[in-house]
Amino acid sequence: MKTRQPAQAPSGPALSAQIVALYQQTVATSLRQSPLVATTPAAFAAWQRQARARLRRILGELPTVRRDLAVARQVVEEHSDYIRERLVYTTRPGLQATAYLLTPRRLTGRVPAVLCLHGHGVGGKDEAIDPASIYRGFGRRFAAAGLVALCPDQIGFGERALPDGKVNYQVLVHGLNMLGQTLIGWRYWDLVRALDLLQSLPTVQADRIGVMGLSLGGEMTLFLSGLQARVRAACVCGYLTSHRSTFLDRPHCTCGHLRDLARHFEHVDLAALIAPRPLFLDAGRQDESFPVAEARRLVRQLRPVYQLHDCPASWLGLEVHDGGHEIAGTRSIPWMIDRLRDEGH
Numbered sequence: 260m261k262t263r264q265p266a267q268a269p270s271g272p273a274l275s276a277q278i279v280a281l282y283q284q285t286v287a288t289s290l291r292q293s294p295l296v297a298t299t300p301a302a303f304a305a306w307q308r309q310a311r312a313r314l315r316r317i318l319g320e321l322p323t324v325r326r327d328l329a330v331a332r333q334v335v336e337e338h339s340d341y342i343r344e345r346l347v348y349t350t351r352p353g354l355q356a357t358a359y360l361l362t363p364r365r366l367t368g369r370v371p372a373v374l375c376l377h378g379h380g381v382g383g384k385d386e387a388i389d390p391a392s393i394y395r396g397f398g399r400r401f402a403a404a405g406l407v408a409l410c411p412d413q414i415g416f417g418e419r420a421l422p423d424g425k426v427n428y429q430v431l432v433h434g435l436n437m438l439g440q441t442l443i444g445w446r447y448w449d450l451v452r453a454l455d456l457l458q459s460l461p462t463v464q465a466d467r468i469g470v471m472g473l474s475l476g477g478e479m480t481l482f483l484s485g486l487q488a489r490v491r492a493a494c495v496c497g498y499l500t501s502h503r504s505t506f507l508d509r510p511h512c513t514c515g516h517l518r519d520l521a522r523h524f525e526h527v528d529l530a531a532l533i534a535p536r537p538l539f540l541d542a543g544r545q546d547e548s549f550p551v552a553e554a555r556r557l558v559r560q561l562r563p564v565y566q567l568h569d570c571p572a573s574w575l576g577l578e579v580h581d582g583g584h585e586i587a588g589t590r591s592i593p594w595m596i597d598r599l600r601d602e603g604h
């Protein structure tokens with residue numbers, strides 16, 4: 260009877276490498292089991308219905324009723340072009356959100372509006388309106404151009420940071436997962452209510468609302484626009500690439516790690532939930548966490564969906580800029596303004 264030589268047994272480094280190899284094999288075999296179907300408009304619509312239902316389940320349990328927003332408003336800045344107010348509103352029983360609302364001064368009627376979403380950062384909405392920040396002050400840019408802009412604080416940032424205590428950010432992320440809910444789902448619901456708020460304003464054209472965001476804000480733009488057909492145009496900055504090149508390939512904040520998300524969908528499939536409504540990507544060459552080659556590939560993969568629906572070429576766009584994890588805004592901000600004002604759409 261032969262016995263194995265102990266000397267041939269693999270050592271620590273080889274055993275560790277097995278774990279990584281098995282993980283990579285799992286990524287290759289488990290990823291994207293519900294890819295977009297775009298053979299005909301009817302087949303695409305059927306895929307979208309199923310994919311939206313699946314994505315809603317992935318976001319976890321959400322409130323089913325929309326109560327009064329109970330909006331409190333306070334003017335905090337009288338700019339020459341617009342008025343900036345701080346808003347506090349109720350998104351669900353026991354939870355209030357904060358936001359800046361920027362309203363152009365010289366309004367002659369209702370105007371389009373943009374929901375402007377910040378990413379990770381203690382500044383929250385204050386960063387989103389700071390021209391010197393990675394957001395290029397996009398909220399102010401839209402207001403100066405004559406549009407209404409709503410810039411909310413997402414849960415965990417700005418005025419909605421967590422208090423010092425046992426329930427820190429990671430406890431919130433993982434605790435909710437253990438309970439069948441998700442922090443991304445909580446944020447999603449807040450933004451559903453932000454759309455309700457914008458649509459309730461007498462200054463806003465309720466059918467001309469766009470969403471734009473960077474990083475986590477880009478991810479939330481993707482989910483919100485994909486699931487809410489009332490979003491007319493979406494601009495995702497510093498995010499849309501692929502799961503394979505981002506969360507599956509390197510360490511990242513875990514708040515976006517939704518159970519089963521990558522098993523069913525790649526980024527391109529989530530982007531296809533917005534199609535054929537207008538979609539623009541703003542991507543930086545120096546953004547190592549979200550490689551531009553993947554953003555370009557996504558646009559190439561998604562183009563046939565827009566062609567299938569005979570959309571103008573401008574409805575799917577990409578700005579690759581020389582910066583890093585930031586909004587360039589050179590083309591993306593004017594693109595959003597054009598799409599929301601476009602009479603042909």
Ligand SMILES: [Zn+2]
Pocket residue numbers: 379475512513514515
């Ligand atoms: Zn996060």
